[in-house]
Amino acid sequence: MSQERYRGLSAVRRRNRQNLRALLYRRAPVARSELAESLGLTLPTVTTSVAQMLAEGLLLEEPAPESPGSQGGRPAAVLRFNPAAGCALGVELGPYETAVGLYDLTGGPIVERIFPVAPSDYDEMVETLSGQLAQLAAEAPSPLLGAGVGMPGFVSREQGMVRASSRTGWNGKPVAEQLSARLGLPVLADNNVRLRAAGQELFCGSGLPDLFAYFFVSKGIACPLLIRDELLSGCTSGAGEIGHMVIQPDGPICPTCGRRGCLEAVTGETAILRECRSLVQFGRAPLLRELCGEKELDIKAVLQAQQAGDDDVGEVMDRAVGYLGLALANVVNLISPAQVLVDGYLFRLEQNRQTLLREARRHFYGLNAQEVAIRFLPFDHYGGARGAAAAVIERFCIRAE
Ligand SMILES: [Zn+2]
Numbered sequence: 001m002s003q004e005r006y007r008g009l010s011a012v013r014r015r016n017r018q019n020l021r022a023l024l025y026r027r028a029p030v031a032r033s034e035l036a037e038s039l040g041l042t043l044p045t046v047t048t049s050v051a052q053m054l055a056e057g058l059l060l061e062e063p064a065p066e067s068p069g070s071q072g073g074r075p076a077a078v079l080r081f082n083p084a085a086g087c088a089l090g091v092e093l094g095p096y097e098t099a100v101g102l103y104d105l106t107g108g109p110i111v112e113r114i115f116p117v118a119p120s121d122y123d124e125m126v127e128t129l130s131g132q133l134a135q136l137a138a139e140a141p142s143p144l145l146g147a148g149v150g151m152p153g154f155v156s157r158e159q160g161m162v163r164a165s166s167r168t169g170w171n172g173k174p175v176a177e178q179l180s181a182r183l184g185l186p187v188l189a190d191n192n193v194r195l196r197a198a199g200q201e202l203f204c205g206s207g208l209p210d211l212f213a214y215f216f217v218s219k220g221i222a223c224p225l226l227i228r229d230e231l232l233s234g235c236t237s238g239a240g241e242i243g244h245m246v247i248q249p250d251g252p253i254c255p256t257c258g259r260r261g262c263l264e265a266v267t268g269e270t271a272i273l274r275e276c277r278s279l280v281q282f283g284r285a286p287l288l289r290e291l292c293g294e295k296e297l298d299i300k301a302v303l304q305a306q307q308a309g310d311d312d313v314g315e316v317m318d319r320a321v322g323y324l325g326l327a328l329a330n331v332v333n334l335i336s337p338a339q340v341l342v343d344g345y346l347f348r349l350e351q352n353r354q355t356l357l358r359e360a361r362r363h364f365y366g367l368n369a370q371e372v373a374i375r376f377l378p379f380d381h382y383g384g385a386r387g388a389a390a391a392v393i394e395r396f397c398i399r400a401e
Contacts, residue, residue, distance in 0.1 A: 014401060016041060020049055021398045022229065024059070025202070028080035031064060035079075050079060058085045058397075081105050087140050088392035089133055089147035089185075092192045092384025093118045095219040098129070101385035102136045105393060107203035111139050112382050122169045130182040137183065145396040146185045148388030149175065150192030152220055156237040157190045157391075163237055166256045186396055192384045193222040194231050194240065199387025200341055200377070201226050202394060209338030214240075215328055217344030219269045220256065223331050242331060243268065247323055263327050267320040269299050269346075275316045276302050285312040303349055314351075321352045325359025332372050333365045339373045343383065347376050 019039055024030060027038075036046040053059045064076040083104040091100045094117070101112040115132055118125045133147055153165025160176025180187040190198075197214035208226075215223045221243035225232045232239045243264035244257050251261030255270050265271055277297055279285040287310035291301050305313045332340065346352050353376055361369060377383070 016045070017049055018399050020046065021053075024079060025081055025398055026229075029062065029064070029078035030080070031076055031078050054079075056085075058082060083108055084142050086143045086145050086393075086397060088145045088389040088396075089136055090150070090195075090385040090388030090390070090392065091129065091133065091147070092150040092195070092382075092388060093125075093129070093152070094192065094384065095152070097381070098132065099382050099385045100132050100136055101382050101389060102139060103386060103389040103393075104142070105397065107199070107386060107390060107393075109382070109386070110141065111136055112385065114381060120167055120169055122173050125170065126175065126178055126182070130179055133179070133183055137185070144185060146392045147179065147183060147187045148195060148390075148392040149179065149187065149189040150195040150384045150388045151175075151189060152192055154237040154241075155189055155191045155194075157188055157233065160187070160189050162189070186392075188391060188395060190231075190388075190391060191222070191224070191233070191237070191240075192388075193220075194224040194233065195387035195391055196343060196383045197224045197226055197341070197387065198231055198394070199383060199390040201229060202390040203386065211335070211337045212339045212341065213331055213335065213337040215331070215340050215342045215344075217268070217324060217342075217346055219264075221264050221268055221324075221327070225335060225337070242327055245327060245330070247327060263323065267323045267327075272302060272316060272320050272346075273297055273299065275320075276313060279312050279316070285310050288313050299345060303346070306351070307349055317346075317352060318355055321346065321355040322359045325356045325361075326363055328356065328360040328374075329363030329365075332360070332368050333363070336368055337372060339375060341375050341377055343377045343379070345379050348379055 020035060023035055023038055032046050032050055033043060036043045050059065054061060058081065059079050060082045061077050061079055064078045083106040086105045087102055087110060089102055091098060096117065098115040098118050100115065102110040104110055119128055137144055151162055154163040156163050161172060161174055162170045164171055176187045176189040193214065193216045196216060200214065201208055210228050213223050213225050222240050223242045224240035244254065244262045246261050247263045248261040248266055252265045252271065253260055254262035254265035256264055276285060276288060280289055285305065287308045288301060288305035291305055302313060306317050328340065357374060
C-alpha cells in the first residue's frame with residue numbers, strides 16, 4: 001500500500017474513532033448495534049474499538065434495561081463513559097466572581113469553589129488563577145485531562161488568548177500557554193458564555209436539537225450558537241456578542257464598548273443598577289430603599305424588591321426585560337434555531353420569564369412563533385466552570401487523536 005493511501009486510511013480510522021466516542025458520550029447508555037447503525041460502520045469495527053476502550057477503563061458496560069433480547073441468548077448490553085476514568089478542571093472569570101470546579105468525566109462535580117473577581121492586572125490574574133487551579137488539581141481522584149478557562153470578550157481558542165475585551169490588560173496575552181506551563185497540564189481558553197453553552201450541549205445533550213442558541217444575560221449579554229455539537233466562534237472569535245447589537249440608536253452609552261444604544265447599555269445588569277440607583281436617589285423605589293439601607297445596591301436586592309412588589313423597580317425591570325425579549329426575537333428571526341436556552345440571574349423571577357416570552361412572541365416572525373422552543377435554565381454559579389471542563393473533556397478525551 002502506498003504511504004499516502006496508508007495515511008489516508010489511518011486518518012479515516014482516527015476520525016471514525018472520534019465520531020464513535022462523541023456519539024457514545026452523547027447517547028449513553030447505548031448499544032453497539034445502535035452506534036454501528038448511526039455511524040454507518042460495521043458491527044465488528046465498533047466492537048473492536050469498544051473492546052479497546054473497555055480494556056483502557058474508559059467505558060462501563062451494563063445490561064440494557066428491559067431489553068427484549070435478554071430472554072434467552074446473550075443479554076443485550078449498553079455502554080457509557082466511566083465517570084471515574086478521568087477528570088477536568090474548569091473556571092469562569094465572571095464579572096462578579098471567579099467560579100472554579102473539578103468535574104468527573106461525565107460532568108459530575110468533585111469540588112467547586114467561588115473566589116473573588118480576578119485581578120485586572122494580567123500577571124496578578126495568572127498568578128492567582130494558577131494557584132486556585134492548582135489547589136483543586138491536588139484533589140483530583142483520577143487522571144486530570146486539563147483545564148478550561150472561560151473569559152469574557154473575543155477569545156480565540158486556537159490562539160489561547162483574549163483578542164479583545166474591556167479588561168484591556170489581558171488582551172493579546174498567551175494565557176492558555178502560560179497557565180499550562182505553570183500547571184503542567186493542557187489548558188484551553190474560550191469565551192465564558194460559549195463555554196456555558198458547550199457544557200449544556202455535552203452534559204445535558206440528550207434532547208438538544210442540532211441547532212440551538214444560548215441566550216445569556218448578566219453584566220454582559222451574549223448569545224452563542226451551537227450547530228451540530230460545534231460552537232460557532234466566527235472569524236474574529238466574536239460570534240454571539242449580541243450585547244452590542246444596537247437597540248436604541250440614541251440610547252445611553254454602553255459601559256463596555258463606549259458607543260450608544262447597545263443592548264447591554266439599555267438592559268444589562270449595569271444599566272438596571274444605574275436606573276435603580278437613580279430611583280433611590282430621588283426618593284422612589286420604597287421597598288428597594290428599605291431592603292438596602294446604607295448598603296451598595298446589587299442585582300439580588302433589585303430582584304427582591306421587584307418580587308416584593310416595588311412598582312418603581314418593577315417598571316425598570318419590565319422595560320429592560322422587554323428589550324431583552326425584542327433582542328431574543330431578533331436572534332430567533334435571524335437564525336431560526338430549534339431551541340433557545342435562556343440563562344441569567346434575572347430569570348429567577350417568574351414574572352421576568354413571562355415578560356421575556358411575551359415580548360419575544362410579539363416579534364417572532366412566521367413559523368418561529370410556533371416552532372421555536374424557549375427553555376429557561378436554573379441559574380447556576382458554576383455553569384461556566386462546568387462548561388469549561390466540558391470543552392476539556394471534548395478536546396482531550398472525546399476528540400483526542
Ligand atoms: Zn456596546
